[in-house]
Amino acid sequence: MKLEQERIVAAALALVNREGLSGFNLRALALMLNVRASALYWHVGSKDEIVARMAKMLYERAFDAAPKGVGWQGWLLGFGRAFRASLLGQRDSAQICTMARLLDTNIPTLMERIAAPMVEGGIDKASAVSMQGAVIAYTLGWVVYEQSSTLHDTLEQMYDFTESYERGLTAMVRGFAADRSKPP
Numbered sequence: 001m002k003l004e005q006e007r008i009v010a011a012a013l014a015l016v017n018r019e020g021l022s023g024f025n026l027r028a029l030a031l032m033l034n035v036r037a038s039a040l041y042w043h044v045g046s047k048d049e050i051v052a053r054m055a056k057m058l059y060e061r062a063f064d065a066a067p068k069g070v071g072w073q074g075w076l077l078g079f080g081r082a083f084r085a086s087l088l089g090q091r092d093s094a095q096i097c098t099m100a101r102l103l104d105t106n107i108p109t110l111m112e113r114i115a116a117p118m119v120e121g122g123i124d125k126a127s128a129v130s131m132q133g134a135v136i137a138y139t140l141g142w143v144v145y146e147q148s149s150t151l152h153d154t155l156e157q158m159y160d161f162t163e164s165y166e167r168g169l170t171a172m173v174r175g176f177a178a179d180r181s182k183p184p
Contacts, residue, residue, distance in 0.1 A: 004043065012053075021092035063079070075117050079135065084139050094144045114128070
């Protein structure tokens with residue numbers, strides 16, 4: 001079977017699901033793919049690049065699942081929910097996303113791509129990127145608690161994760177809308 005970047009990333013995510021991020025290494029990944037570790041370097045430059053590509057796939061799943069044609073508030077709520085679902089479907093995903101480096105360092109192009117769904121809904125690019133960044137940070141932080149082996153059970157006794165996440169996400173997006181309606 002041909003070794004391709006997408007296959008490597010999918011296998012890496014499967015390996016993390018099985019072994020956890022602490023058990024993820026290139027030798028184990030190569031063994032899983034039935035290749036030599038050195039063969040991986042023809043397709044990905046390093047372990048850091050594989051981690052970055054895993055994070056990119058998690059973000060892409062959320063962008064693909066976010067609703068279209070629902071205005072900026074509906075999109076932002078949908079994106080937050082889709083991002084959380086993407087993260088919860090992958091073991092140690094919040095850690096993967098927080099440690100991953102950017103693959104695309106062309107900031108104007110990156111901002112354009114990130115902001116596009118909200119710009120279509122009437123938000124300026126800078127505000128769209130800022131609001132989306134806040135939702136991403138909130139969601140990553142929330143999922144850290146949901147995926148924490150030491151905190152999850154205790155926190156689950158205190159509140160329902162989904163209900164509380166929804167309350168916070170909705171309040172954040174409503175706050176953005178209220179802030180936009182105030183004169184400068």
